[in-house]
Amino acid sequence: MATCLCEAFFDDVAIATVQVLEYLKCEVAFPDGQTCCGQPAFNAGDWASSRRVVRHCLKVFAGEEPVVVPSGSCAAMIFHGALLEFEEEKDLEEVRQLAGRTWEVADFIVNGLGVDEWPGKFPASVAFHRSCHSRGTDSGPATLRLLESIEGLDLRPFGEAEQCCGFGGTFSVTFPSISAAMGKLKLEHALKENPDCLISGDMGCLLHLGGLAEKGGTPVPTRHVIQVLRDALRNGGLIS
């Protein structure tokens, strides 16, 4: 599942996901009918609209294969959010079946494929923003495990790491002032450590943080974790 954000703005994140999974000997299929996971409507409380989109996902991603998503938040929409909004629906079982095989990509690499060290090199300092939808899932620890094992990668922890970046999808639209204040605080903490780039497992966080940084006159390169993994492979000459 490429996600609508990657489709609209961050095609390289989707490309990197394919490249990394293929390096790991996965056969990657991209169902052409895919659109969005339904999260915007779910979060806004419009569950009827959201269910329509989830039902579309059920059709597009029918089968037994694992569904891998380069976004903790879209993955959580399928394996958690959808279960809530389908509680009283007849097709709850189908949703459960899809939820059971949907993975956030770092979690899939570490806990699905059993990889716990990442080859190649990435000679840069990075600040890793733990995106909120990875709370209570295995994605956060999985990502850290991979990042820490990359040669040359200098991971820079920063203050108030447990705090949200303020994106929250439609939250950033309906609560622009609180959202921007949260984002600025997050940037302040992360940039204090002078990282070469800011990384996360969710492009939503990075769309918001990158946009705030640029507008605020302190632009910082942003990368998805999967791009870092792909670039490490490239730098190590392991893929072209």
Place this chain on the structure above:
Amino acid sequence: MKVQPMDQFSAELADEVRDAVYDGSASGYDKREEALFGDYPDPDLLRRTAGNIKQHTLEHLDTYLLQAEAKMRENGVQVHWAGDGDAGCEAVLRIMRDNGATRLVKSKSMATEEIHLTEFLEKHGIESLETDLGEFIVQIDKDHPSHIVKPIIHKNRGGIARSFEREGLGAYNDQPEVITRRAREYLRRKYLEAPVGLTGGNFLVAESGRLVLVTNEGNSRFCLAATDIHIAVVGIEKLLPRDRDLSLFLGLLGRSATGQQLTVYTEFISGPKAAKQPDGPKQMHVILLDNRRTEVLGTKCREILRCIRCGACLNVCPVYRQASGHAYRSVYPGPVGAVLSPLLAGNRFPELADLPKASSLCGACNEVCPVNIPIPDLLLRLRDRAKQEGVKSPGTPPLAAWSRLASQPTLWRAVMAGGKVMNHLPLEMLPVRALKDWQSARKLPKWRGGDFRRWIKKHKEAESARGGEA
């Protein structure tokens, strides 16, 4: 276009208040982490266990309430049932009148805030004095608490010193020691004059009928030291099945609320003064308050009734930190308040239906909750309820149209590819308020819709060409 009231409130909040709230909450969070993770190998397991005990209690509340009532009566406690806030207030007033009492001293209690007891009693000519220092300051300022355990988190000591000066409690002095001493001197006399001490209750144990109070200032003990009558207003969700459950809950409550292993005072009250005891209140009344809790129990948001009022979710919440407690326009602020307040509002639900929206759903509240309440899920359920009840919500994008688009792949692909036109438009000029607001603080990256689909198509073609060669 109207904006969300909480966002507006936050935007207009004085820096001084925001800083006080931010610093107070952030330090509360740090202390909690230190205390929990320093003392327990697996705090998460404890949180989950405590959550299960509370959930079990709620699911058998009918049994446990009757057990608690019987046990309390056996212990000599007079038990009163209050279906709603008015009944709770009336019950207190009746006890006061039956005993010819016109003044009471009270310790901190969210339940009494919830039913606006002090205002009610004052209207009926009864002096009700807050003795918790923070609540006392709130009372003399005719203000409202803005945090569940730190009611004056939004104030600074300069303001408090001015309030004390205004009330004739001494010339301006902002030293915390001086402020505390002045409050103490004033309150000591009041404790001696009042015939009735009123408290809330942190826990009520069903098997023993024991009421447990935790405080740090010792004021609740003073409230019960010289008075003849003890009235406790206790929400029906405060029950725990067994005395032994207290070891887990007291350990979690102190650590989660203030980073203390145990609060300075923990009182276990089993009834009025017994014949052999030298002193203590001769009467003890427990008012069991429903006030829509039974109604909440019947909804899918019932987990919120597990709450033990520690305030950890407020401390960690990035929205609370930016907006302050008063932004929530209700007795219970923060994440717990965003769920509980609309639920307790009954048919006034639409007035507070914006509160569950004031969250990025980051889940930090759930992560710190000592009884593991899935607060983000409950916020989402209330958003769904608001939508179903047709409550208008300012600023929400047109998601029904979006969902139709997202279920039609051909149209979706066309829109994705066509979106590139945005790269050639000055986006700030588009007549879309949401986009304008968003872009006033953030720069949107270039639209690249269609690019990935082209790449993957080529990539797959190359792959099958290679496959063909092999």
